[in-house]
Amino acid sequence: MNLHHPRRTARARGVLGALAVASAVALAVSGCARSDGGARGGAASAPGITDTTVTIGISSPLSGPVAGPGTCTADGAIAYFEARNAEGGITFGEGKTRTVKVTALDDQYDPQKAKANYDQFKGSVFAIAIGLGTPTNRAFREAAIADGVPQVLTGTGDPLFSDRAQSPMQLDAFPTYVEEGRAFGEMLVASGEHKVAILSQNDDYGLDYLTGFKSAVQDAPGITITKELTYEVPDVSLDAQITALAATGADVIFNAVSQPHLTVSAMQKAQALNWLPSWFLPSNTSGVAPILKPAGADVFPNVYTIGYHKTPDDPAYANDPDVKAFTAALAEYTKQPAIPEFPHCMWGYMAADVLGHTFQQMTEPTRAEFMTQLLSIKGYQTPLMLPGAEVDTTIDGEPAISSVILERFDGTGYDPIDALS
Structure with missing residues (x-):
């Protein structure tokens, strides 16, 4: 092939589309999440957040035919937040430092199981995030909107999840x-x-x-x-x-x-x-x-x-600080191999960093404030991101990362x- 075209960063018009984790994984520091309202506004803190902890739910295929990618997605997020917890946690915009608890439930890439996971999550987690799969995320999208529960940085490939009018509590993570x-x-x-x-x-x-x-x-x-x-x-x-x-x-x-x-x-x-x-x-x-x-x-x-990301099995990144930090966290906090088989581990890690960045901007412990700050990120680069790619959540109809x-x-x-x- 003789193909000649200058490399460019293409802007998405839509949205993208994670083994050894048990069917339910709960990691980080113990803490009882309170459930005192404030789902879509007001000063009262939302379910899943206290003065010292915040709990994130992940519904992803941890068993079945998509278990490899599904578990890798969850493990990437777990590795990121456990490493941050080991450093003392994340300081939110209102000044409180919290550790992040990740609870991952297996949906087996089955929409009915995903909906059951959502029903289990909705009153106990602050947000549902980073789960892999279009049919499974679609299974509870309308319920999440009705209940005011953030369902964000998903791996669906479905433009619906970044349409602000149709999906006000959603945002997909990666290029479509x-x-x-x-x-x-x-x-x-x-x-x-x-x-x-x-x-x-x-x-x-x-x-x-x-x-x-x-x-x-x-x-x-x-x-x-x-x-x-x-x-x-x-x-x-x-x-x-x-x-x-x-x-x-x-x-x-x-x-x-x-x-x-x-x-x-x-x-x-x-x-x-x-x-x-x-x-x-x-x-x-x-x-x-x-x-x-x-x-x-x-x-x-x-x-x-x-x-849009660096890969640990590429010799060019063998000594890259981002890659070394990622592989160290993955090895210490998950059962993934040092060099993961699936890119979904990197995707989960990068998406978790976007969540962490959002937490740092929040001035109130509410879901409404979380969504406001999540949808206000521009020009941000996560660990592992290639030069030329960036996080921009401000454009309706586009995912968090839309450059390819x-x-x-x-x-x-x-x-x-x-x-x-």
Whole structure:
């Protein structure tokens, strides 16, 4: 591929879209959270916050088919807050220093279990945050709005969660699947002529990626979509789809697949067929250790993804202070490996830092004040964030982090690039 386009930071038009944790995890300092009202205003403190502690609830898949990413998300947040607690806690804007208690409940990626977790959380936690999954977060979104419970920094990929009118108690954390697809498509268009095969998950996850990609390439005369196939989440193999796509002779595959093991097998099948296209991988299935290494991805001419954070398995960041602090906290406070298999550990850690930053700005211990401060962050950088990315929560319809940076696999890690090569 000869793709030439200056690297840019693309602004999202929507929102993005975590093993060894028990089904319920409660970490930090003991303290009895009081429940004395003030859910959406007033000076009275809200449930889940005292003068010395604040409690955050996480509903995420800690078991089942999405347990790896789901637990990693929770563990990233736990590692961040336990490290802050060990330093003495977080000093809030009104002057009180509090430790942060994290309670994680397993929803098994099941909407009904997620709703049950919400019912357990709503009167005892200050906010629900950082949980992975669109259908599971959707399951209690309306209830959270009705009850005035913050449901924030979620990992859904669903633009609904950053629409201020429709979701006043919500905010998604990371760039949308739509924006990831669009950013890749725009750079592909700028590079010349290409034949593209498409494989996508047959649900909103895959549809969002395709929406973004197709919006960028639809009027481009140099881009030809040779074939478009889907798969179902329970599928155990993508061999049939890869075989059919390989037969088209495409030089690029747009691979909107959410399961790491299916991405590995798809790349291996392509090699067995001697089909070596350039791959675009979603940010959540682009890990070097769990995917690219076992897949033998270095035989492909190019593997691209979208990034906004440093990765611990990249030699370029071996001595980076942020990465060293992150891996130390993860090792000390969770059962994750020193180099996590999934990027969701980094995402949970970064999202937790945004919560911590919000706490530091709060002048009242209320949920209303929390939402006001959360939605007022601009130009902030979390630990692990790549240069060029930032937290900006002030724009309606966008997640907390909406900038995306194109990256290319160099055989050992990912490099931010100025042009597709």
